[in-house]
Amino acid sequence: MKAIIPVAGAGTQLRPLTYTQPKPLIPVAGKPIISFIIDQLAAVGIEDFVFVIGYLGEKIKDYVERQYPHLNTAFVVQEDRLGSAHAIWTAKALFADASEVFIFFGDAIVDADFNKIVAHPNSCLGVKKVSDPREYGVAECSKTGLVRRVIEKPRIPKSDLALVGFYKIKEVSALIDALDYNIKNNIRTEGEFPLTDSLMRMITRGARLHAFPVDNWFNCGKKEVLLETNAILLDREGYASDNLPPFDNSIIIHPVSIGKDCSIADSIVGPHVTIGSNTRIANAIIKDSIIGNYASIKEVILQQSVVGNDTAITGLRHSLNIGDNTEIDFSSP
Structure with missing residues (x-):
């Protein structure tokens, strides 16, 4: 299994802090956001990491290589920020041979049992119930958790299950085919290529994706959430x-x-x-x-x-x- 960590975003909602500091390197409860992600994935046995970098990417590369010299790491530059699917598509040559991939976006901290996720027999999408799903990608599921539809920031949501930013994909070739199809045919949502559109194409072509509810999700893209997350984690043992x-x-x-x-x-x-x-x-x-x-x-x-x-x-x-x-x-x- 390989991990794909897209960290090319500019973090505009945290400016001016992110003019010189990439968002994944902002410290929360004593360590950068990206370290929470790497540590969780490394703890379940993942050793191969692909980072999609862009804005201030050299700082992320330097940090990862300095702090995690024992991991197998590769870095791909997303020259144009055209959405989450485009970021992953940029790195496809580095994970095309993987049996499974674990996609984890670099601005979220998640509490979940990652051993259960890795052991799950099907592909999984991390989800969490939210009060206003219009701000997020949303999953519509059957009673058994099978994902029937994913949509990016729906105006009239039919589900309150937000996608929290991590995905275990077993159908790697189907993912690459979906990414290729949408990008080559310029299928965009609000001017970008979101991952939800590629996942939806996988679903329509027969892929079975299951929702995996997480215990907690801290979407650290705003100052208020960043500070709230810092306080919650500091209150826990070990931070x-x-x-x-x-x-x-x-x-x-x-x-x-x-x-x-x-x-x-x-x-x-x-x-x-x-x-x-x-x-x-x-x-x-x-x-x-x-x-x-x-x-x-x-x-x-x-x-x-x-x-x-x-x-x-x-x-x-x-x-x-x-x-x-x-x-x-x-x-x-």
């Missing part, structure tokens, strides 16, 4: 930092994840804060936030914030001599 060194005149409110070689002084940090390595924090209050590597945070109060790598933030300091019955407002007009 927050243990045995932190003493920090000068500071209070750490757990759970937090603090990277190596950080300096924290005269500050309150936490709860639900992820801080990268080599970051300097002084005279600050930070909660419910994600701070990147090599950042410098001084004299500020941060909450519900995402701060990138190599970022410096310094607040205002005031020396005041204030008499009685005085009101001062430092907020913006």
